[in-house]
Amino acid sequence: MLSPLWLRSWFHQFVICCLMLLAWPATAQDAPPTDYRLGAGDTIRVLVFQSPELTIETRVSETGNVTVPLIGSIAIGGLSISDAETKIATALQTGGFLQKPQVNIVLVQVRGNLVSVLGQVHRAGRFPLEIANTRVTDVLAMAGGVMPTGDDVVILSGVRDGKPFRKLIDIPGLFLADEAVDNVLVAPNDTLYVHRAPVFYIYGEAQRSGPYRIERGMTVMQGLAMGGGPTNRGSETRLRLHRRDAAGVVQQTTPTLTDLLQPNDVIYVRESLF
Template sequence: MILGFRTWLWAGLGMALLSSLAQAQTTTSSSANYTIGAGDEVRITVYGQPELTAEGQVSAAGMVVVPLIGNLSIAGKTSADAAYLIADRYQQGNFLKNAQVNLLITKYRSQVVAILGKVNNPGKLVLEGPTSLTQALASAGGIAANGSERLILTRAGKNGRPERTEYDLQKLLNYDADEIAPVWLRDGDTLYVPNAGRFYINGEVHAPGMFPLDRPLNVRQALSAGGGPTARASENSVKIFRQQPDGSVKELKAKPDDRVMDGDVLVVKESLF
C-alpha cells in the first residue's frame, strides 16, 4: 500500500511540477538571471537592420561573432546585458545610432547539474533556463520507491569549497506558504536523494511493524503511521530505543514532537489503568 501510494503521489506531483515548470520558464524575472556560457547557441537581431541578424555558438573562450564587430565576449552575462553590450559597441564604433539589439538564447548547453541517488532517472540535466530544485526532480522521474524526501543539494561556495544544504520536499511543495521561495539550481550543482531510512513500532498500536522514514517525522506522526495507539495504550509512556555511534542502544522517553531517527524502535506501553 505504501509503494502504491508513493507511485500515485508522484504521478500527481509530476503533473503539478511539470505545470509549474512551464509557468516558471515564462517568468521574466527568473529568466533574466540566466547567464550565458560556452556551448550556448544565440540569435542576435538588430531592430531595423535585418542584414545584421546572426546566429552562433558561444566558443570555449566565451566569445561569439557579431556582424561588423567581430568576436565579442558575452560569457557570464545575461541576455539583456549581452544585448546592451552589443548595442554599445555598435554605437561606440559609429556603426549605428541608437542601436536596439535583442539577443535570444536558442539552445541551452552550458549549464549542467547532476541528479543522483534514489530517483527514477538519475543522470545529468542541462538547465534550459531557470530551473528549480523541484522541477529538476520532476524531470528525473521523481523520487524512487525507496528514496527519501530529504533532499541534499551540494554546490560550490564563495571560497570554492562544496557547501551542502538539506531540504524537505514537502516544504518545497507547500505552494500555499508564500515564505517558501523556490530553490533555483546553478551550473555544477549536484542534487542527491538518499535512501529512505526506516523505523519500527512495537507495543500498543494498531499496526506494529517496520515503516519507511522517507521524510522528517516526529513521534506523533510516526505513531499515526502505525495506525495510532490502541485503547489500552499509554500515550505518555512511549519509549525510543536508539542505537548509538558505539553500537550500544540507549532508551529514551519520547515526547510527541521529538524527531524520529533512522533505525529508531518506538515502543508504546500498555496503560496501567
C-alpha cells in the first residue's frame, strides 16, 4: 500500500507541473512567424534566461520604443522578433549587466502593422500583417474576398518613401495573368478599398426591369438579355439609351445591339409598332 506521505508528495509535484504548463508563455505552435515586424501598439513579453527579475510585459510605443530594465528605452519598432531579441541581448551585454544574455520575446497581442480593408468585401476591418511579404491577394483573402456587388478593381492607398501612394489594381488580373505584377506588397497602415460594381438600368417593355451589374465588354444585346429580353409587346429594334455625358447632361440615342454599355446607362425598351 502506498503511504499517505508519498501520495502527498506525488500530488504536490503534479500540481507544480500543471501550474508550469499554465504559466508557459507560448508554445511553438502559437508563436508568431519569425519575420513578423513589431509595430506601434504591439504588446510583448520580454524574458531573459535565468534573470526572472528582468521579465516584463510592455507595449511598443508610437515611436517604436520599449523600456527594458537596466538598459532603459530601446527602439525595436520595425524589427523582426528575432532581431529585437538580438538587439536587447546585445544591449544587456555591452552595458555590462549580463555576460551571455539569452532573450526571448513573446508577442502577446498584435496591434501594430495593421492594414485596413473597406468597401464591398465580406469582412471589412483592420487586419495584422503577420509576415513581412504580405501581398494584395493575401489581404483580400483575410477580408473574405470581394462580394458579388463589388467592383473588379481594388484601390490600394498608403505612403511610400514619405509620399502619398495610390494604385488601382485589376482583381481578376491578379489571378488570370501569367505574371501578376500588380500583386504588390502591402505596408503597415495601407488601405484597400473595393467600390461597388458599376450598374446599368433597364425598364419599359422588358421581362425583368431593374438595375444590373455591368460585366466587362457588355453590349446592349447582352444587357437586354440580362433583363430577360423584350416582352411580347416590346421590340429589341425600338430601344432608347439614356447616357449622361461629361457635362452631366443626359443624352438620348438609338443604340445598336453591339454598342458597349457604360456605367449608369439606362435602356428603355419601347413597344413594338405592330
